[in-house]
Amino acid sequence: MGTEVLKDPFVPEIYRVESVRRELADAVTLELAPVSGKRPDFRPGQFNMLYAFGVGEVAISMSVSAHEGPGFVHTVRNAGAVSGALARLEPGSTLGVRGPFGTGWPVAEAEGRDVLIVAGGLGLAPLRPAIQEVLAHRERFGRVTILVGCRSPSEILYQHDLEQWKQRLDVNVEVTVDHAGTDWHGNVGFVTTLIPRSPFDPANVVAMVCGPEVMMRFAATGLQKGGVPASSIYLSMERNMKCAIGLCGHCQFGPAFICKDGPVLPLDRIAGLLTVQEV
């Protein structure tokens, strides 16, 4: 990260859309390849700034591990002008990419310990590379649990991956939805309700949490109540971001710049601010 000294960090590289996969009614997954040169290496949890021509730039995490393919894979929800333009891109079209930026999930630090993944909604996207890297070296970790919460069954992301992970005997996968019809036979309730009945040793677990801020706040509280120290709980934070390189000031969360000190931050670093409104 930041090793290519001569590269102007303000200037995007041009990437081509290799494929588009519709994930949800309002979300697609874009597979990107550099028009020239090589995609830089990156760690799970890091993000890129994606530029839609003439419209603008947004921060989107990589949603497939660097070890799984030669490009960047991003899942984008149509939530505004820029993400909407990105979600409408077709195979063969070009876009700008700056990155990778930010901190990653503590995958290496979790070796020898239990791993607990807690995802809310689209929060599964930034966590998928971490899950892939854990499962690629499954023997290095203790018990692995993946908890996923969504608003409704139609909003469950990466159903194919979830099915595959569920079929493994060495991973505990639980999915829950906030609201469901009679055709849903799974868990109903917030994802935080799954935490107390998940198999992990609170003293020897690394929890990686990503979702809406309110969900992460409840998850953090639940984990701490279950005896997990704040230093073992990691959250991926979101704030408005313009430069992604610590120069524009937009993404501050207290003393932290989410772009360079985050997006993945240990709870003990931000716990005091997580319960304060409008930080």
Add this chain to the structure above:
Amino acid sequence: MQAFKAETPGFVTDTAGLQCLFDVLADEGYRVVGPTLRDDAIVYGDIDGVTDLPSGWTDRQAPGRYALERRQDNALFGYAVGPHSWKKFLFPPIETLWSAHRGADGAMSVTVPERPADKFAFVGVRSCEIHAMAVQDKVFGEGAYVDAAYAARRSDAFIVAVNCAEPGGTCFCVSMETGPRAAEGFDLALTELIDAGEPMFLVETGSEAGRRILEQVPHAAATAAQAEAAMTVSERAAAQMGRSLDTSGIKELLQSNPEHSRWDDVAARCLSCANCTMVCPTCFCSTVEDHSDLTGQNAERVRKWDSCFTMDFSYIHGGSVRASGSARYRQWMTHKLANWIDQFGTSGCVGCGRCVTWCPVGIDLTEEVAAIRAVPDEGRSR
């Protein structure tokens, strides 16, 4: 009283020598910028010579107030800082970062525009402003990512400091340990000494470039009395601060009081106009605007100064994170005086007083800190 001692007696020159300095700097390819009168304020702009300086003028400053007044003498630097700071030259308010083009095949390409290679000579830089530049150097030049354009403009700049003789009514550089006497960070430093109503200058050199330029300017060795007179100017200035700020434990004080009722109190007065952030010499926040031309084939990305007082600043899908005025004021002041220390190892405030003077409702951050300090650890206000 704060006492100053000259390292070396230095040199003296007069108004003609100052004019010669401007000429030498221009000959050396510098774009000379300094204080000048415009729109009833002393601002920083291009100057050709001594006649462009605000001779015989001073300013009166108070919270929400700024007015020029005639002086009894012809001092060239007999005022404090105005609404401008040097950041507008080093960190331009509007700068095109790059432009993009979409070819006939729809493929995008990006080009970085040639930037004007201005080599600035800043004349009349106050000690607080030297510290402000050092603060922005840490932000733009010393992190993992560097703003190369800023760094180039900064390293090329020639700094002619002027030691303050008359601090403004909102100045508190002594509290911030950033003045009034420039200790380093300049090529040349002047102290204006008024002799029978006419200015003359004690000159100190702060760099090899400064010594080289001074060699081309008529000057004489300063007498011990002249050097002492210059020190007296700074001592008097240090004793005339319009404001003071108790900085002891200020980081912990503000970081531990995010729910203090004073934030609502100040928000009831604050207009969220962003003046404080625009005049602040260290505020570095920026936004970008992306737009395309009518053909839709050409686009550019423009960086502009931004302010944490706007609603857009903290917008993420679903709304602004800092929707209330109290959250925005808290962000600005806590960042400036506390979080900045965690981020950059220094306060973000240099005590120049601009945010106090140019606040249309006269909010005084030294008063706001004092109010929180008076009743710290207050419980939840909301």
